[in-house]
Amino acid sequence: xxxxxxxxxxxxxxxxxxxxxxxxxxxxxxxxxDPIAMMISPGxxxxxxxxxxxxxxxxxxxxxxxxxxxxxxxxxxxxTSISLKRDVLGLLGDRLPATLELAFAxxxxxxxxxxxxxxxxxxxxxxxxxPVIDSLNGLFLAVPDFVWALALVxxxxxxxxxxxxxxxxxxxxxxxxxxxxxxIESLVTxxxxxxxxxAAHMVMPVxxxxxxxxxxxxxxxxxxxxxxxLQDYILLARLKGMSNxxxxxxxxxxxxxxxxxxxxxVQFTFLIGxxxxxxxxxxxxxxxxxxxxAVINRDLPLIQGLVLVFGLLFIxxxxxxxxxxxxxxxxxxxx
Numbered sequence: 176x177x178x179x180x181x182x183x184x185x186x187x188x189x190x191x192x193x194x195x196x197x198x199x200x201x202x203x204x205x206x207x208x209d210p211i212a213m214m215i216s217p218g219x220x221x222x223x224x225x226x227x228x229x230x231x232x233x234x235x236x237x238x239x240x241x242x243x244x245x246x247x248x249x250x251x252x253x254x255t256s257i258s259l260k261r262d263v264l265g266l267l268g269d270r271l272p273a274t275l276e277l278a279f280a281x282x283x284x285x286x287x288x289x290x291x292x293x294x295x296x297x298x299x300x301x302x303x304x305x306p307v308i309d310s311l312n313g314l315f316l317a318v319p320d321f322v323w324a325l326a327l328v329x330x331x332x333x334x335x336x337x338x339x340x341x342x343x344x345x346x347x348x349x350x351x352x353x354x355x356x357x358x359i360e361s362l363v364t365x366x367x368x369x370x371x372x373x374a375a376h377m378v379m380p381v382x383x384x385x386x387x388x389x390x391x392x393x394x395x396x397x398x399x400x401x402x403x404x405l406q407d408y409i410l411l412a413r414l415k416g417m418s419n420x421x422x423x424x425x426x427x428x429x430x431x432x433x434x435x436x437x438x439x440x441v442q443f444t445f446l447i448g449x450x451x452x453x454x455x456x457x458x459x460x461x462x463x464x465x466x467x468x469a470v471i472n473r474d475l476p477l478i479q480g481l482v483l484v485f486g487l488l489f490i491x492x493x494x495x496x497x498x499x500x501x502x503x504x505x506x507x508x509x510x
Contacts, residue, residue, distance in 0.1 A: 254476035274461035289392025398432035440496030
């Protein structure tokens with residue numbers, strides 16, 4: 176039963192990716208603008224333009240172009256970036272780890288802060304502290320990530336310059352990384368000075384991405400904890416003399432985790448999408464920043480590769496969330 180479920184999910188994932196690729200492929204070719212016109216020199220002849228279009232496969236019909244591109248992608252050939260003149264798959268491999276480190280760091284921060292706020296809010300139920308916590312949480316929830324990014328630039332980057340404003344690592348640091356996962360590699364290899372520099376460059380973008388998600392986690396977890404605290408098994412445990420903190424942590428929390436994981440997973444996909452603007456603000460060299468450049472330059476192969484990567488990330492995250500929810504609720508394992 177589990178094998179059938181996994182197979183169905185994989186088939187649906189493949190169909191979804193093909194559908195997303197088709198929609199993006201068509202839209203990119205019907206919107207105004209010619210990527211070849213942005214590449215050629217002013218003195219190029221019509222023969223030069225035709226040769227360039229043929230080189231990038233833009234002289235065939237749309238169905239033929241899509242079929243050729245899909246065939247190439249199936250064997251790992253995402254084409255060559257029109258603006259950067261590099262293999263798209265290589266570019267994605269260089270930039271994706273930076274975005275993943277940023278997104279997962281923001282997720283850890285959001286779960287940590289949101290969990291603490293939710294637990295404190297649950298313990299403060301029916302006290303004067305509860306409306307204060309709810310109001311502050313609502314404020315954090317209302318402010319989008321790019322506004323947090325701009326505010327952090329002004330406060331922590333300009334008024335009180337505590338952290339670097341841009342980039343992923345100080346250009347003055349001379350080191351050779353063997354993987355594109357700078358944060359993880361510097362920690363594993365015990366290069367703590369480099370680790371501290373990479374982490375310092377991540378502080379502001381991680382805060383910008385993590386604070387709105389932390390507010391979502393806090394609201395959902397507090398609601399589920401409050402509901403769990405009204406159940407009979409909590410009353411029985413209270414009669415046994417358990418303190419409120421033990422009731423929340425040992426009894427209510429394990430039953431409130433499932434719904435929180437489900438919604439956090441959905442919000443995490445939006446967080447990855449939010450890296451596009453946040454990376455641009457902090458000049459962070461991830462796929463989000465590269466996506467904006469690709470759109471500006473009408474770099475069709477790179478845009479198509481980026482869309483597939485984003486789509487694949489969303490599908491993988493949803494599958495992982497479903498697995499985690501089933502792990503915390505065995506009744507859903509065969510659903």
